[in-house]
Amino acid sequence: MSTLAMSPLATTAFDxxxxxxxxxxxxQSVTSSEVFRAVVLFVxxxxxxxxxxxxxxxxxxxxxxxxxxxxxxGVLLLESLGHLRRNKTVEPPETAGRGRLRRxxxxxxxxxxxxxxxxxxxxxxPRTPGIAGLVERHQGETGVGNPVTAVLLDFRSADTLLExxxxxxxxxxxxxxxxxxxxxxxxxxxPPATLRPPRQPVLIWFVRRLAPLALLVGAYLWxxxxxxxxxxxxxxxxxxxxxxxxxxxxxxxxxxxNARPLRxxxxxxxxxxxxxxLAMMAAGRAFLDLPEAxxxxxxxxxxxxxxxxxxxxxxxxxxxAPRPPRLSRxxxxxx
Amino acid sequence: xxxxxxxxxxxxxxxxxxxxxxxxxxGLLRFPDVYSRLHALTKADNVGLGLTVxxxxxxxxxxxxxLKLVLVWALAVTASATIANLFAxxxxxxxxxxxxxxxxxx
Numbered sequence: 552m553s554t555l556a557m558s559p560l561a562t563t564a565f566d567x568x569x570x571x572x573x574x575x576x577x578x579q580s581v582t583s584s585e586v587f588r589a590v591v592l593f594v595x596x597x598x599x600x601x602x603x604x605x606x607x608x609x610x611x612x613x614x615x616x617x618x619x620x621x622x623x624x625g626v627l628l629l630e631s632l633g634h635l636r637r638n639k640t641v642e643p644p645e646t647a648g649r650g651r652l653r654r655x656x657x658x659x660x661x662x663x664x665x666x667x668x669x670x671x672x673x674x675x676x677p678r679t680p681g682i683a684g685l686v687e688r689h690q691g692e693t694g695v696g697n698p699v700t701a702v703l704l705d706f707r708s709a710d711t712l713l714e715x716x717x718x719x720x721x722x723x724x725x726x727x728x729x730x731x732x733x734x735x736x737x738x739x740x741x742p743p744a745t746l747r748p749p750r751q752p753v754l755i756w757f758v759r760r761l762a763p764l765a766l767l768v769g770a771y772l773w774x775x776x777x778x779x780x781x782x783x784x785x786x787x788x789x790x791x792x793x794x795x796x797x798x799x800x801x802x803x804x805x806x807x808x809n810a811r812p813l814r815x816x817x818x819x820x821x822x823x824x825x826x827x828x829l830a831m832m833a834a835g836r837a838f839l840d841l842p843e844a845x846x847x848x849x850x851x852x853x854x855x856x857x858x859x860x861x862x863x864x865x866x867x868x869x870x871x872a873p874r875p876p877r878l879s880r881x882x883x884x885x886x
Numbered sequence: 887x888x889x890x891x892x893x894x895x896x897x898x899x900x901x902x903x904x905x906x907x908x909x910x911x912x913g914l915l916r917f918p919d920v921y922s923r924l925h926a927l928t929k930a931d932n933v934g935l936g937l938t939v940x941x942x943x944x945x946x947x948x949x950x951x952x953l954k955l956v957l958v959w960a961l962a963v964t965a966s967a968t969i970a971n972l973f974a975x976x977x978x979x980x981x982x983x984x985x986x987x988x989x990x991x992x
Contacts, residue, residue, distance in 0.1 A: 751975065757968040761961070 573599045590628045597621025610780040611699040618788035626795045694847030696778035704850045708839045712824045718864045728872045758800040765793045773858040783854045787861030794866045820860025899941035906934035919985035920977045928970040932963050
């Protein structure tokens with residue numbers, strides 16, 4: 552392929568425009584008084600950020616940002632917004648005094664944290680080698696071709712373990728929002744059936760063709776993660792996106808609230824990760840310290856479990872808190 | 887010689903693509919109602935993307951690379967057509983009437 556090289560001027564102009572657009576969409580999203588507009592701007596912000604990661608030569612981070620940061624978080628925000636609107640629990644515009652106090656309470660710590668981050672960023676040496684050399688020297692010991700995967704699943708796998716646990720904690724937090732006991736939930740929890748939009752034949756046609764292809768892409772992302780940008784998180788995000796598509800087109804069968812297989816799958820990732828670490832200790836090594844001969848097999852199989860488990864967690868997040876058992880039956884006792 | 891010809895054709899196709907993208911964006915900003923704006927956006931963007939993909943297609947190294955480009959194009963076109971249908975459907979259900987010229991009494 553003959554390369555049409557970009558001139559330095561064109562690159563600078565592109566990067567400059569990108570930087571300005573990222574800052575602008577972030578500002579607009581935060582300051583927008585309309586929630587729907589804020590969510591849409593947040594998704595655009597995430598996509599632009601993914602583009603910025605690509606420009607910085609970090610396709611792994613770009614993939615994660617586009618799939619999780621923009622895509623899935625956007626879906627979750629839109630779902631929450633729809634839920635709030637259906638239940639008419641969107642708060643009325645705040646009165647000036649209380650709103651201002653709340654704004655300062657949020658804005659001031661955020662400004663301090665942002666200022667500190669900016670200070671640290673400005674103090675960084677412009678061309679520090681970072682860990683690139685170290686990773687390159689030891690990558691052979693892991694058997695995987697993708698340095699990012701080598702760091703995430705071997706050198707610094709403790710960080711990844713915590714990330715997996717955090718996703719599980721998010722699901723537990725969501726599930727804990729389901730009210731317990733009689734009389735705690737009113738009939739407003741379940742939206743009236745008439746508000747459900749009619750089935751869209753064009754959307755259904757499209758989703759029926761897209762879903763298998765997207766599942767293939769998800770499986771590919773898991774498999775290719777050992778040698779190229781990809782991995783369990785990205786694969787799981789694609790699987791959850793397929794579920795979200797099936798959900799909006801009305802093709803999905805909602806996971807039953809207390810489905811034991813789904814719950815077991817959600818926990819499987821964290822459990823398998825910890826077990827792998829403990830097994831290494833039993834073999835006389837440090838926690839999560841993989842032996843060179845086994846590293847490749849262990850990484851790829853753990854990533855498979857993680858992809859399935861994270862997908863289950865993200866799907867549970869998209870589906871939202873399960874309905875309280877009593878509401879799944881029509882309520883006869885209410886007039 | 888053949889390389890020069892190919893690069894020239896790529897540049898022409900990219901410029902054509904950029905023209906349609908720009909036209910679609912202007913339509914999105916200037917057209918009077920949601921239906922015509924959807925029309926401008928999806929129709930023009932599809933042609934713009936088609937020309938852009940064509941520009942890269944003649945630069946492709948292998949058949950596989952070319953097929954991937956065609957797949958990207960096909961997915962984007964069907965996705966944008968589906969989304970246009972959803973938006974128009976929603977607007978129609980919400981009772982938004984299509985725009986008419988002010989002096990055009992039916």
